[in-house]
Each structure stands twice: as C-alpha cells, then as structure tokens.
Amino acid sequence: MTVAELARYLPEEADVAGLLAELADNYSPRGIVLVERGGRWLFQTAPDLAHVLAPTRERPAKLSRAAVETLAIIAYHEPVTRPEIEAIRGVGVSGGTVDVLMEAGWVRPAGRRESPGRPLQYATTPGFLVHFGLASRRDLPGLADLKAAGLLAAEIPGDDSGDADA
Known part of the structure; x- marks a missing residue:
C-alpha cells in the first residue's frame, strides 16, 4: 500500500x-x-530466510536472451516504444517477447506516444521492482556498477573512461 x-x-x-x-x-x-x-x-x-522458501517457490521458466535484453531496455529507457527497443537492440522484437514480460507482471503498456502512428509505450511495473528487490528504478545499476561486477567489458566502444595510453 x-x-x-x-x-x-x-x-x-x-x-x-x-x-x-x-x-x-x-x-x-x-x-x-x-x-x-x-x-x-x-x-x-x-x-536471510529466503533460501528456506526456495524449494517451495514456483520457478518460472528462464527468460530468453531477447527477453532479458528487452526488459533491460524497458527498465532503463521507460517509457519506450517497440521501434525504440528495436533500434537499441539492433534487431526486431517479436510480440511474444513483450507478451512474456507482461505475463510475468514486469512490463505494462504505458499509453501511446504522441507521434505519427501513435506507437504503444511500455514501462516496468511495481511487480518488477518487488521481484528484483529495488526500491525504485534509480536503484538499477549504472555502467560503473556493471563493470565492477564483471558484467561488462572494461572498455566499452565510445567510452572515454579508460586509460588513453594503455
């Protein structure tokens, strides 16, 4: 509440x-x-007690790579349209990918963009925050956090934060 x-x-x-x-x-x-x-x-x-409940929790099917990428784009760029998601990913997004995320309760329609064609926008839900243990979207990790965790290469193309003479 x-x-x-x-x-x-x-x-x-x-x-x-x-x-x-x-x-x-x-x-x-x-x-x-x-x-x-x-x-x-x-x-x-x-x-500290979550492990006790782990065996009794229903395990949802693992998300495909496309679904994980789409969810990340929606979380970091919301509200975002399907063409914007496709432009960021560089490939098309099937309707089934967004449907899986909506069925999981992590993504919701967020109105229509006031532009030609009035494309549908997508945003994350409070269920997304609860599932991933976030107080708000501001708690999503930034580039520095992802690099420190080893989830991104130390050098990102176009990133000037690395050593120039290395």
Missing part, C-alpha cells in the same frame, strides 16, 4: 512515515520484514 492509502485508515494527525519506520524497525529482526518498493509498503520474507 502507498503512504496515502495507509493514511486513509489512520487519524489525520498520525505521522504515517514515522509509524512505518517504527514498524519496519520492529519487524527487522523477524522472519518477515516491512519494506518499501516503488513507493508502496509491503511485507516480504527476510533476506
């Missing part, structure tokens, strides 16, 4: 943010914790 939704159930003079912080502190040593994800407050399993 959002802070505004919670405030409807409390007296007007209640400090909702303060109460949520106090409640989060109260639950922090327990098996479930109160967290904020995408502007909404929810209870979830404590990170």
Whole structure:
C-alpha cells in the first residue's frame, strides 16, 4: 500500500512515515520484514530466510536472451516504444517477447506516444521492482556498477573512461 492509502485508515494527525519506520524497525529482526518498493509498503520474507522458501517457490521458466535484453531496455529507457527497443537492440522484437514480460507482471503498456502512428509505450511495473528487490528504478545499476561486477567489458566502444595510453 502507498503512504496515502495507509493514511486513509489512520487519524489525520498520525505521522504515517514515522509509524512505518517504527514498524519496519520492529519487524527487522523477524522472519518477515516491512519494506518499501516503488513507493508502496509491503511485507516480504527476510533476506536471510529466503533460501528456506526456495524449494517451495514456483520457478518460472528462464527468460530468453531477447527477453532479458528487452526488459533491460524497458527498465532503463521507460517509457519506450517497440521501434525504440528495436533500434537499441539492433534487431526486431517479436510480440511474444513483450507478451512474456507482461505475463510475468514486469512490463505494462504505458499509453501511446504522441507521434505519427501513435506507437504503444511500455514501462516496468511495481511487480518488477518487488521481484528484483529495488526500491525504485534509480536503484538499477549504472555502467560503473556493471563493470565492477564483471558484467561488462572494461572498455566499452565510445567510452572515454579508460586509460588513453594503455
């Protein structure tokens, strides 16, 4: 629930943010914790106990490389249209790829762009933030974080951050 939704159930003079912080502190040593994800407050399993629930959780099918790339583009560039996704990826995006992401609850239609043809735009959902443990899209890793984790080559074409004389 959002802070505004919670405030409807409390007296007007209640400090909702303060109460949520106090409640989060109260639950922090327990098996479930109160967290904020995408502007909404929810209870979830404590990170140190997630492994206990792993065998009982339904494992979704692994995403294809195209689906992972499409999800990343939508997350970093939202709202984004299919032609923009295709321009960034350099290849076409099948309707099934976006459908898989929408079925997973991670992507949603975000209106139509005010341009010729009025293409449909896509954006991530609060479910995307919850699934990946992000408070907001600002928590997505940047280029420096991805390089440090070894997920990107140290030198990216067109990136002037490396040594010039190496």
